[in-house]
Amino acid sequence: MEPSEFRRHGHALVDWIAEYLSGAERYPVLSRVSPGDVRNGLPTSAPEHGESFDAIFADFERVLVPALTHWNHPGFLAYFASSASAPGVLAEFLAAARNQQAMLWRTSPASTELEEVSLGWLRQLMGLPDAFEGVIYDTASISSLHALAAAREAAVPAVRNDGLAGRADLPGLSVYCSEHAHSSIDKAVILLGLGHRALRHVPADDQFRMRVDALQDAIAKDRAANLIPVAVVATAGTTSTTSVDPIREIADVCRRESIWLHVDASYAGVTAILPEYRVHFDGWEHADSVVVNPHKWLFTPMDLSAFYCRRMDVVRQAFSLVPEYLRTAEGSRGVRNLMDTGIQLGRRFRSLKLWMVLRHFGAEGVREVLTEHIRLARLFAQWVDEDVEFERLAPVPFRVVCFRARPRAMAAASAAELDTFNEELLAAVNASGDVFLSHTQLNGVLTLRVAIGHLNTAERHVARAWQLLREHTEQLLSLHR
C-alpha cells in the first residue's frame, strides 16, 4: 500500500472510529445475526488478486459490523463490562505499526522497560508493596496459569526436570479455591497435569466468600491423606457476584501451612486505587502472586493482564530456557529478558496502552470513573431493593448487581417457573438492543446481573435497563395470565 493510500484509508478510519467511540449507541448492543450469517456472507476462498481497501472495508461494514456484539457500547452491562478508551485505541494503532516483539531486552528496550515502568505505576496506585515484580501477559487465564505453575515448582521437588508421571516418590497434589472461583483456575489445574479432581472447590458463606474454616478442614484432610497442598487461590471479585474472599485470614493459613497464595483480583484489583476500597484487599500484600486485569476495568483495550509476583525467581526457575539463538550479552549482564518469565516467547507491545491510559486519565481521572461506576451500581441496587416485584440476590461490593424478578403475582410459582420467567425477561430486555445483561446461578437460582464498566455508561443507561426490566416484567406477566 502506497503511503498516500495508507493516509487516505487511515484518515477515513479515524473519522469512522471517532464517530463509533462517541456514537456506538446507534447499534444494538447484542448482535442480531443468526449463526452462519457471517460465514455465508463471505466467499469460501481467498481472492486470487488483491482487492482495494475500499472493497474490503465495504464488506467489513456490510457483513461484519452487524455481527459485532458491542463491547465498547455504554449499554453493555453483561459479564464484566469493559471499555477501549480513546488513548488505549491510539496506543494499539501505534503498537501495531511498530510491531515490537519484546522477547529479549535488545529486541525492544522500549517495550521491556515500559512494562516495568507502567506496572510499577499501577502497583503503587493499588498500594501493593515494591517486593512485587510485574510482568504483562495476555489474559488472566495465562497469569493464573503462571501463578500455579510457579506454585507447583515451589512445592514439588524436581518437577521441572522429572515431571509428575511415573514417580513413586510423589503423592497426589491439591489446589484450593472457592466454589465461586473462575473457570480459568480449573483449566490451569488440568493443564498442569494436577488433574481436575486435585482442585478443592471450598464452600462459600452466605455472602459468597470462601469459608476459611472449610479451607482449613480441606487442607488438614489432604495432609492426613498424604497429599501435597500446592496453592490456594483467593478471589477478589468473583465472576458471579464480585464477592471477595477473606484474603488476610487465607494468607495466615497459607503462611502457617507454607502454601503458595495466589490472589485472583483480575476483576476487582484496580479498585484498590480508591483508598476507601483498599480494605477489600487487606492481606493481599502477603500473597505470593496477584493478577489484575487493566483490560477489565481500566479502560485499556483487550488484551492486557498484569501479573505481580513476590517470587518471580520461582517463575524463572520454572520457565527460563535460553537457546543459543536467543543468547545475548545483556542477558549475561543481568538485564531482564521478558521471555524468561513466560511460556510465550512472542509478546506484543502491550505496556504502551497501559502507560498512555494512565497518563491520559491521571490517578484522579481513574478514581473519578471508578467512583461513578460504583455509585451507579448502588443506585441500581437501591431501585431493586425498593421494588417489591424484584429481589436482590447478593451484596454489591463493587459495580455488579445480582438480582431477579420475583413478581407478587407469581408467589405460588415453582423454582423452575421463576427461573424460566427470568430467562424470558433477560431475553426480552436484551432484544431491545439498548442494553445487554447476562446471567449466572446463585444457590441454584437463575440470577440476572447488571455489570457497570464502560467509560461512557451514565445514569440514563442504567435507568434504561431498569425501565426495560420493569416493562418486560409486566408484559410477560400479562402474557402468562
Add this chain to the structure above:
Amino acid sequence: MEPSEFRRHGHALVDWIAEYLSGAERYPVLSRVSPGDVRNGLPTSAPEHGESFDAIFADFERVLVPALTHWNHPGFLAYFASSASAPGVLAEFLAAARNQQAMLWRTSPASTELEEVSLGWLRQLMGLPDAFEGVIYDTASISSLHALAAAREAAVPAVRNDGLAGRADLPGLSVYCSEHAHSSIDKAVILLGLGHRALRHVPADDQFRMRVDALQDAIAKDRAANLIPVAVVATAGTTSTTSVDPIREIADVCRRESIWLHVDASYAGVTAILPEYRVHFDGWEHADSVVVNPHKWLFTPMDLSAFYCRRMDVVRQAFSLVPEYLRTAEGSRGVRNLMDTGIQLGRRFRSLKLWMVLRHFGAEGVREVLTEHIRLARLFAQWVDEDVEFERLAPVPFRVVCFRARPRAMAAASAAELDTFNEELLAAVNASGDVFLSHTQLNGVLTLRVAIGHLNTAERHVARAWQLLREHTEQLLSLHR
C-alpha cells in the same frame, strides 16, 4: 477524550505512521540505548492529573522511539524477520476500537465466524485438507502447548480428571522432537507436568533434519522401558537453519505407533502457498495438528498463530468447561464457542487482520512476496558461496542463510578464535544501524544468520548487509594484525 480531540490526534498518528511504514530506514534497526535509559527517562509514578495526548506523544517520541528495535524495518534480518503491513495495521486499529471478546459466539459472532472463514482461506492456500479445523491463538508457543495437551489427553487415560501425580497405574511419558526444535516445545513439556527429561531431542542428520532411524530407536527404547510415547513434534522450518524434518516418514512412524504427530510449521508453513514448495510439507496432511504463524511470514502484525487440528474434539475434551455464567442457548444448539478450544477465555479480534491481509494481497500478491524473499536469500547464499573469505553452514530451503566469516588469513586460528571473530563481526555490522543480523550455533560453531522477511526488504538491503560483512571483516583483520 472528545471526538474532535480523537480526530485531531488520530489524523496526526495516521500521518506519522504513514511516514514510518515507508520511511523506517531513517532509524537504526537495532536500538542504541543502554539498559535503564527508558526507565530513567520517565517519572517513577503515575501523574495525579490527566495529561494532554500531545504531552504523552512527545514523551513517546523522546524516550520510547530511540528505544525501539525496528522489527518493521526492511534492514531487519535477524531471528525471523517479519512485517506489519499497512492493511494489517489498519485492521488492528479497527479491532482495538471494537474491543471484541470472542469467548462465546454471541459475544462476537463476527470474530467467531471470521476466524473460521479466514483460517479456511489460509488452509486452502496451503493445501491442507478440510479435515483440519482451525483456531487462532496468540503465539506458536500456545499453539504447540495445546497440541501437546491434546496429545496427552489422547495418550493418558483419565488425565483431565486424575492428573499425573500419585498414580501407581501410570508409567513415565515421553515426547520426541529434533535437537533443532524450538524451545517452546521444551517449555510446553515442562508446563504439562511431563518433565523436561521426558523430551527426547532426537539427533539430526548433516542437513539438520530429524533422523527417522534415531526416532524409531528412541521410541523402541522407551517402549521397552515401559514408558508411554505421547507425541512427536516434527519441525518444518527449524529456528536456526529452517531445515525441515522428513514429515512423511515421521507420519508413517506415528501412524504405526499410534502417536500424536504435531507439525511445528510456525515459520515455514505459509511457504506451502507456493505450489513448487509444497514438497517440503509432504505428509503433513497426516499430522494430528499443525501450527502456522501468519505473524511470521504473512505480513500480519504480532500476534496471530493459526492452529489446525484434525482432532479438535480431543482439544475440547481436554479443555471445554462451561460454567453457568457462560452457558448460552446457542452453545446447546451446537454453535461453536471459541472458549471451548483454549485455555484462554479472553480473545481479541485477531482474524480481522488475517482476513484484510489476504484480501489486500490476494493469493497472487502473497506468492510474489514469498518468491522474491526466497530469491534474495538464494542470491545472498550465492555471494557467500563465491567468496573464499566466507563459508555457508547450512542449506537454504527458504529465506534464511547460515554462514560465517572464515578468512584465509585466519587459517591457523582455533575454533574459539573464529567464534570470537564472528561475534565481533556481528556486533560491528549491527552497530551500523543499517541492518540487524542475529546468530546461532551449528555443530558447536558460532553461526551468523541473514533472515529475509520484511515486506519492503529489497536487493539493496541484502547487498548492504553483504557489503558491511565484507568491509568489517577486512577492518577486523587489520585490527587483529
